[in-house]
Amino acid sequence: MSTAVHRDSTLPAYRTLFDHTRRMGQSLSPSVVLPTVITQTHALCALAGQAREPVRSEGLRLAARYAEYAGWMAQESGNDKAALWWTGKAVSLADSGGDHHLAAYALVRRALIALYREDAVQTIELARQAQRSSHTPPRILGLAAQREAQGHALASDYDSCRRALDRAAELLDRAAPESLTDVRPDSPVSPVLGTGTVSDPVAIVTGWCLHELGRSAEAISILDREIARIPQDAVRSRTRFGMRRALAHAAAGHVDQACALTELLLADADALDSATIIADLRRIARTLSRWHNSPQVQQLYPKLTASLQTTAL
Known part of the structure; x- marks a missing residue:
């Protein structure tokens, strides 16, 4: 295959495939997405190794982004060791490609x-x-x-x-x-680099931080607004930040709202099987246990417990 074909068709095709893979990662379990990303990374490295400059460097830089995304999917699967390995691999590939x-x-x-x-x-x-x-x-x-x-x-x-x-x-x-x-x-x-589904990352991270700082009312106001701006098909982002919003409501003592928001997110949480989402789901369970006599909590808890058991498998 000629260098011209690599540059004019093959690399753009892998670039488009990367965007498609990230969209898949918004709605599928990392156990489904990660093997695909790893295969694509290896294939792109092999192609780059056969190419001349500047195609070789461009291919290695794109392979680095695949590897970085593999690190994110590994973290989402709960394997921090693999996440760190793939992140290190991404840096090595990027350096070789001049990034x-x-x-x-x-x-x-x-x-x-x-x-x-x-x-x-x-x-x-x-x-x-x-x-x-x-x-x-x-x-x-x-x-x-x-x-x-x-x-x-x-x-x-x-x-x-x-x-x-x-x-x-x-x-x-x-x-x-x-x-x-x-x-x-x-x-x-x-x-x-970074999220492509959140229109104002600083705003949504501000809401995240305000909850951690014990300013739940301020956090809720921001998260309510920013989550509404996340595209409907960005399921992972909506669920991840949605759990943070439910957690803020629980911390503020809005038991009914926290239970309602959590229940709405459980099906997506099960499908995504995300370690980061599960971490907040556990925090919600611990926080809501303070109101274990609440009818809303009693109604939610069997579903919440079943979801945590399913995602732990």
């Missing part, structure tokens, strides 16, 4: 793993490491500042959290459309 910025984004991904382990210190440190180079694109810096804010919220540090959120908003506002790509703004094979 030296993905290493910073990998720190943001590692910080997310620490966040779900409720390790505030590690979350903050990894997110700060990602922000140390002024040469890092503004989008990655902004995503790192968001993750730092979540770490500060976990540590109950309101002022530091707000400063990090303000910095994230400034950086993401500064990020021009071309900075959404990995290396080259004219490259046809560079997918957007």
Whole structure:
């Protein structure tokens, strides 16, 4: 196969396939999506290895994004060790393809793993490491500042959290459309880094943080508004942040609303089989147990328990 064919048809096809795979990941279990992503990563690496420049480097950069997404699906499946391995593989592939910025984004991904382990210190440190180079694109810096804010919220540090959120908003506002790509703004094979389904990531992360900081009423107001803006077909994002909204309602003592929201999300949670969603589902169960005599809680708990048992299998 000629270099021209690789560049004009093969790489764009893999680029389109990447977007399709991410859409699949919004509605399917990681156990379904991850093997496909791994196969695509290996195939793209093989193609890149047979190609000449600049196709080789473009192929390796795209393979790096596949590997990074494999890391996310591994984390969603509950395998943090595999998530870290695939994230490291993504950095290696990106470096070989001339993208030296993905290493910073990998720190943001590692910080997310620490966040779900409720390790505030590690979350903050990894997110700060990602922000140390002024040469890092503004989008990655902004995503790192968001993750730092979540770490500060976990540590109950309101002022530091707000400063990090303000910095994230400034950086993401500064990020021009071309900075959404990995290396080259004219490259046809560079997918957007971070979420592509949330229109205002800083706003929804602010709601997330406010809940952690014990400001549930403020969190609910923001999450209600921002979740309504997430596309209906972005099931994973809607369920992930929807669980956070239900948790905020539970923490605020809105038992009826928390139960109603949770029940609506259970079917999607079962289908997605997401470790991050399950983590919040467990927190909801613990929080609602305070009102174990409530009729709404008693009605929900058998379904909630069955869902947790199903996703644990």
